[in-house]
Amino acid sequence: MPDRYLSFTRTAPGRFLTRRLGLPQPAALHRWSPDRSALDGPLLPLTAGPSALDLAPVLARTGPAVDPAAGAARPAAVVLDATGVRDVDTLAGVHAALHPVVRSVAPSGRIVVLGAPLDPADHHQSAAQQALEGFTRSLGKEIGGGRTVNLVRLTDAGAAESTLRFLLSPRSAYVSGQVIDVLAAAGPVPPADPGRPLAGRTALVTGAARGIGAAVAETLARDGARVVVLDVPQAAQDARRLADRLGGTALTLDITAADAGERIAAELPGGLDVLVHNAGVTRDRRLVNMPAERWSSVLDVNLASVLRTTDALLAEGTLRPGGRIVATASIAGLAGNAGQTNYGASKAGIVGLVRSLAPRALAEHGVTVNAVAPGFIETRMTAAVPLFIREAGRRMNSLAQGGLPVDVAETTAWLADPASGAVNGQVVRVCGQSLLGA
Numbered sequence: 001m002p003d004r005y006l007s008f009t010r011t012a013p014g015r016f017l018t019r020r021l022g023l024p025q026p027a028a029l030h031r032w033s034p035d036r037s038a039l040d041g042p043l044l045p046l047t048a049g050p051s052a053l054d055l056a057p058v059l060a061r062t063g064p065a066v067d068p069a070a071g072a073a074r075p076a077a078v079v080l081d082a083t084g085v086r087d088v089d090t091l092a093g094v095h096a097a098l099h100p101v102v103r104s105v106a107p108s109g110r111i112v113v114l115g116a117p118l119d120p121a122d123h124h125q126s127a128a129q130q131a132l133e134g135f136t137r138s139l140g141k142e143i144g145g146g147r148t149v150n151l152v153r154l155t156d157a158g159a160a161e162s163t164l165r166f167l168l169s170p171r172s173a174y175v176s177g178q179v180i181d182v183l184a185a186a187g188p189v190p191p192a193d194p195g196r197p198l199a200g201r202t203a204l205v206t207g208a209a210r211g212i213g214a215a216v217a218e219t220l221a222r223d224g225a226r227v228v229v230l231d232v233p234q235a236a237q238d239a240r241r242l243a244d245r246l247g248g249t250a251l252t253l254d255i256t257a258a259d260a261g262e263r264i265a266a267e268l269p270g271g272l273d274v275l276v277h278n279a280g281v282t283r284d285r286r287l288v289n290m291p292a293e294r295w296s297s298v299l300d301v302n303l304a305s306v307l308r309t310t311d312a313l314l315a316e317g318t319l320r321p322g323g324r325i326v327a328t329a330s331i332a333g334l335a336g337n338a339g340q341t342n343y344g345a346s347k348a349g350i351v352g353l354v355r356s357l358a359p360r361a362l363a364e365h366g367v368t369v370n371a372v373a374p375g376f377i378e379t380r381m382t383a384a385v386p387l388f389i390r391e392a393g394r395r396m397n398s399l400a401q402g403g404l405p406v407d408v409a410e411t412t413a414w415l416a417d418p419a420s421g422a423v424n425g426q427v428v429r430v431c432g433q434s435l436l437g438a
Contacts, residue, residue, distance in 0.1 A: 003378070003394060006401055024400035027146030030108035032170040032410065039170060041076030041106050042067035048093030049084035053114070058157045062165045075101070077110040077168045082132055083154070085115070086125040094135060102139070108146040111139065112167050114160075115153045117183055129153075133179050140177040140433045141398045148176035148399075148433075155183060159422035166414040174407035176398055177433030182422045197417045199224030202272050204264065206255055206309075207279030209235035211379045212328070214242055215405035216276055219413045221246040225274060230255070230264070255279050255305045261312020271320045274416045275313060277306045277327040277350075282381065284339045295342045302346035307353060314365055321366030324416045327354060328408075329373040329427055335436040347373070351427050358425030368424040370415045375431020378402045397432035 006026050008014040018025050030036065043064035045055065059066050064077045080098060085091050098111070105111065113136050118126040132151055140149035150167050154160045160182040166172050193199055203220045207213040209231035217227045227248035231239045236252045243250040251267055253260055264272075281301045283294040306327055313319050332340050333347025350371055358369040376382060376393035382402070394402040408430050414420060415428070 003402060005391065005394075024395050026399060026401040027107055027144070029146050029173040029399065029401075030170045031173045031404070031406065036170065038063045039076035039106075039108070039110065039168065041074055041109070043077040043079060043168065044068070044075035044101065046078060046080045046097040046101075047084075048080060048082045048097045049086065049090035051081045051084040053081055053083055053154075053157045055079070055081060055114075055157050058161050058164060061161065062168045064168060074104050074106045075109065076106045077112070078102075078105060079112045079114065079164070079168070081114045083114055083116040085128045085132065086122070087128050088124075091128045091131055094132070098139075102143065105143070105145075105147055108170075108173070109148075110168050110172070111143070111147065111149045112164065113149070113151045115151055117153055117155060117181070136179070137177045137433070141435070143398075146173075146399060148172060150176060151179045153179065153181045153183065156422075162414065162417050162419035163423060166410075171410040171414065173410075174399065174403040174430055174432050175411060175428065178428055180423065180426055180428065193224070196224030197419065198274070198413075201274060201418070202226045202228065202268065202270070203274035203276065203416065204228040204230055204251075204268070204272055205276040205278055206230045208276075209238035209242060211381070212374065212377060212405040212408050213276075213278040215409040216278060216412050217242060217246060217248070219406065219409035220274065220276075220416060221248060223413055223417075225416075228268070228272075231279070255309065256300045258308070260305065261309040262316070264309065265313060265316040265318040268318055272313065272318050272323065273320055274324045274326070275310070275319060276412055276416070277309070277325070279305070280328060280346075282340070282343050284343065286339050287341045290342065298342040299346050299349075302343070303349040303353075306350065310353075310357070314361065314367070319365060319367050322418060322421070323365070323367040324420070325357075325361070325367060325369045326412050326415045327369070327371045329354075329371045331373055331375045331429055331431050331434050331436065334373060334427075334429070335434070354427060355425055362424055368415075368421060370423060370425065371427045372408055372411050372415070373427055373429040373431070374403065374408050375429065375434045376402045377408060377430075378404055396436065397434045399432035401432065403430060403432055 115132045136151040203225040205217045208217045208229040221227045229239045229243040230251045233252045239250040327350045329350040330347040332344045354371045361367045
């Protein structure tokens with residue numbers, strides 16, 4: 001269902017009325033397209049405190065042209081290196097660096113703060129670096145204009161290249177207020193063709209016949225992957241139609257079947273590089289009115305099938321070294337949601353899966369494990385939500401609008417990138433920085 005309020009605020013009367021009444025004025029987001037594949041303007045590099053990072057060669061490859069004098073104009077992106085912040089005194093450098101330029105950042109611009117891992121042996125450093133998280137999230141909620149603010153903790157600039165390329169591009173339009181650790185031991189693998197980083201790789205997307213799953217399949221195919229579109233037999237026609245359009249293959253089976261993993265492995269004798277767990281259902285009802293079937297069906301599809309299938313594909317060796325597992329969580333699993341105890345439990349379970357499995361999967365199989373956690377995304381499911389709840393979901397985030405399936409897809413594609421090997425065990429919210437939850 002179209003967002004009529006968003007359309008109204010982009011008319012002259014709408015701008016006048018919403019400004020007079022103090023209502024949200026969502027900005028038009030700059031999302032990736034073939035004719036607007038980069039941000040509109042230069043990148044301004046800044047530093048707070050001493051730093052040992054060699055950022056210049058990495059930033060030169062991330063997209064926007066680096067211009068140290070861009071603060072006098074309108075930078076499309078600002079990267080603040082705060083890895084050297086170790087105490088309250090050097091934390092003042094964050095204010096000193098950004099205060100003069102934050103107002104000049106272009107609409108739909110990006111601010112990325114670079115921090116360091118917390119040092120357990122130095123509580124002053126840990127306090128100062130943790131302060132960057134509160135700073136970043138707060139700035140994201142006040143900056144407006146479709147701009148985003150994110151924090152990346154890193155130890156090696158080269159390992160963070162794919163992450164910076166994503167965050168400093170239109171692909172991250174609905175990702176804000178996030179803290180991303182780029183600390184894994186596995187280094188990046190530069191793609192032969194940066195425009196098609198998944199060329200020669202096979203990706204399987206569950207629940208891919210429509211909605212977010214279809215957008216993920218399309219985006220991975222755009223990036224060069226051979227996509228296997230998996231969905232239930234009832235969606236076979238849609239799955240085949242999408243697979244044919246993408247030059248991939250369709251696979252129909254019940255993902256909750258006990259042998260689903262083994263059947264997938266049998267269909268992919270050549271192996272698999274990217275596994276996207278997207279299939280999911282809702283059976284909403286308050287706990288007091290929820291029969292056991294509504295509980296078990298949601299937990300089986302959203303969590304148990306993910307656990308069983310992942311275990312089977314790792315055990316079978318179907319996921320090749322350098323592979324990527326991306327599961328779909330939800331902000332409902334992070335913040336909770338009335339009437340969704342089953343759904344919230346299943347999605348919080350995905351977070352637990354990622355955090356536990358990620359280090360072992362990398363060490364034992366060379367595979368990373370991450371999750372995306374969508375917020376309010378404009379789909380057929382959210383279109384069926386009652387009007388006032390739907391409007392609240394759209395406005396209760398820093399960007400004051402719902403996201404699109406492609407926003408989840410772009411984030412998934414970044415995590416699936418061969419160059420993202422240093423991103424592991426992360427749960428990235430795609431929610432426009434929802435005002436609910438951490």
